[in-house]
Amino acid sequence: DVEVYKYYSDGEWKKSSSGKSVAIINPTTRKTQYKVQACTQEEVNKVMDTAKTAQKTWAKTPLWKRAELLHKAAAILKEHKASIAECLVKEIAKPAKDAVTEVVRSGDLVSYCAEEGVRILGEGKFLVSDSFPGNERTKYCLTSKIPLGVVLAIPPFNYPVNLAVSKIAPALIAGNSLVLKPPTQGAVSALHMVHCFHLAGFPKGLISCVTGKGSEIGDFLTMHPGVNCISFTGGDTGIAISKKAGMIPLQMELGGKDACIVLEDADLDLVAANIIKGGFSYSGQRCTAVKVVLAMESVADALVEKVKARVAKLIVGPPENDSDITPVVSESSANFIEGLVMDAKQKGATFCQEYKREGNLIWPLLLDNVRPDMRIAWEEPFGPVLPVIRINSVEEGIHHCNASNFGLQGCVFTKDVNKAILISDAMETGTVQINSAPARGPDHFPFQGIKDSGIGSQGITNSINMMTKVKTTVINLP
Ligand code: G3H
Numbered sequence: 001d002v003e004v005y006k007y008y009s010d011g012e013w014k015k016s017s018s019g020k021s022v023a024i025i026n027p028t029t030r031k032t033q034y035k036v037q038a039c040t041q042e043e044v045n046k047v048m049d050t051a052k053t054a055q056k057t058w059a060k061t062p063l064w065k066r067a068e069l070l071h072k073a074a075a076i077l078k079e080h081k082a083s084i085a086e087c088l089v090k091e092i093a094k095p096a097k098d099a100v101t102e103v104v105r106s107g108d109l110v111s112y113c114a115e116e117g118v119r120i121l122g123e124g125k126f127l128v129s130d131s132f133p134g135n136e137r138t139k140y141c142l143t144s145k146i147p148l149g150v151v152l153a154i155p156p157f158n159y160p161v162n163l164a165v166s167k168i169a170p171a172l173i174a175g176n177s178l179v180l181k182p183p184t185q186g187a188v189s190a191l192h193m194v195h196c197f198h199l200a201g202f203p204k205g206l207i208s209c210v211t212g213k214g215s216e217i218g219d220f221l222t223m224h225p226g227v228n229c230i231s232f233t234g235g236d237t238g239i240a241i242s243k244k245a246g247m248i249p250l251q252m253e254l255g256g257k258d259a260c261i262v263l264e265d266a267d268l269d270l271v272a273a274n275i276i277k278g279g280f281s282y283s284g285q286r287c288t289a290v291k292v293v294l295a296m297e298s299v300a301d302a303l304v305e306k307v308k309a310r311v312a313k314l315i316v317g318p319p320e321n322d323s324d325i326t327p328v329v330s331e332s333s334a335n336f337i338e339g340l341v342m343d344a345k346q347k348g349a350t351f352c353q354e355y356k357r358e359g360n361l362i363w364p365l366l367l368d369n370v371r372p373d374m375r376i377a378w379e380e381p382f383g384p385v386l387p388v389i390r391i392n393s394v395e396e397g398i399h400h401c402n403a404s405n406f407g408l409q410g411c412v413f414t415k416d417v418n419k420a421i422l423i424s425d426a427m428e429t430g431t432v433q434i435n436s437a438p439a440r441g442p443d444h445f446p447f448q449g450i451k452d453s454g455i456g457s458q459g460i461t462n463s464i465n466m467m468t469k470v471k472t473t474v475i476n477l478p
Contacts, residue, residue, distance in 0.1 A: 139477070
């Protein structure tokens with residue numbers, strides 16, 4: 001029998017009164033691996049109430065004490081890395097080594113956040129009135145950063161632990177309470193992670209984790225009047241959330257179509273290595289994955305040969321074996337990827353490898369001579385399939401990049417740093433990497449998407465600031 005995991009509310013693990021559960025399908029075996037509670041709207045209401053009450057006391061808890069608890073949680077998280085990683089392997093088919101890395105990176109993120117919070121929230125501003133015309137020095141203004149209240153965190157399946165703590169830790173250090181709605185695939189990993197915060201001894205009700213069906217509690221959560229901030233990472237759902245949410249700060253990261261522009265003078269071995277890492281790690285299921293290669297025609301043949309040789313070396317198989325390419329998260333995802341591949345085939349793309357699929361496992365595929373009329377030129381496969389578009393000028397590459405509705409990251413490979421900077425300036429994306437594949441980390445760097453890739457900037461410092469509001473007190477002198 002499959003275990004049904006409890007949800008976390010008011011410092012306790014509880015069964016939902018619905019008596020229902022949601023199944024988590026192992027992407028590799030395609031069988032039910034775990035089940036989680038299907039929480040009700042009433043249970044969400046209860047969680048919101050306790051979050052509101054707990055936050056009031058937490059906001060008065062000294063900053064150094066909040067930091068101390070976060071450091072404790074970070075250490076516990078790292079101690080539990082093996083058991084959490086095992087869940088990641090089974091729920092989202094993340095290769096075993098990468099699963100451990102996700103947990104360790106999460107522990108580091110929590111610690112860094114505690115340190116950064118102590119520094120930036122420990123400072124305020126002092127202003128005097130006589131710098132503005134017409135004023136005497138009769139007003140002293142004190143500004144500080146105070147918490148928003150209850151933060152709702154919704155991470156995606158591909159980093160259910162790391163992209164949860166990247167929201168939880170800034171929220172908590174800033175004095176907020178936190179309600180987590182994990183993705184269904186990844187929910188048990190997230191519950192294990194929450195357990196580490198529980199063990200660290202955070203006050204009851206400060207952190208809650210509700211699981212269940214989006215159709216039942218999704219809109220209810222995001223439109224709940226008790227929520228003072230939403231931090232979401234995922235797909236199109238984020239656009240719908242933004243439209244429905246109230247007048248509260250939103251932090252959204254919604255995917256990308258990160259372009260890799262390759263100039264004639266690029267070091268092609270470096271490019272090929274980065275295309276493999278950027279395009280195929282975790283089977284392309286990263287919002288920052290290289291999702292389209294825009295290579296100058298003069299070097300495209302040589303580059304494609306180098307990438308092909310490296311693709312041939314990728315190990316395809318189950319995540320337990322630390323394979324490079326593992327099954328994608330769901331059958332519907334695999335079907336979507338296949339749809340993009342078939343469209344490209346019909347429209348004449350060159351297949352550098354044979355298309356192969358078994359269940360949710362899709363073999364890595366490089367598609368050359370992709371043209372703008374193919375869906376894969378624009379859409380995000382979120383799988384191990386990478387299109388190459390040959391370009392005849394840098395402008396053509398920049399044009400393709402900027403014509404995308406996404407604008408997360410991009411990269412450019414050239415030895416000419418001046419050209420690289422000009423191209424970076426011209427690319428309409430949140431970040432451009434010069435001579436390396438796109439990536440979110442190191443986790444204290446700003447991380448943001450524009451256009452349909454999101455709103456707001458993340459990264460530890462920006463997230464802490466985003467989860468606070470400015471409060472001023474003015475002393476009026478006689
Ligand atoms: O999938 C979205 C993540 O924010 C990407 O993070 O660049 O560390 O893989 P990553």
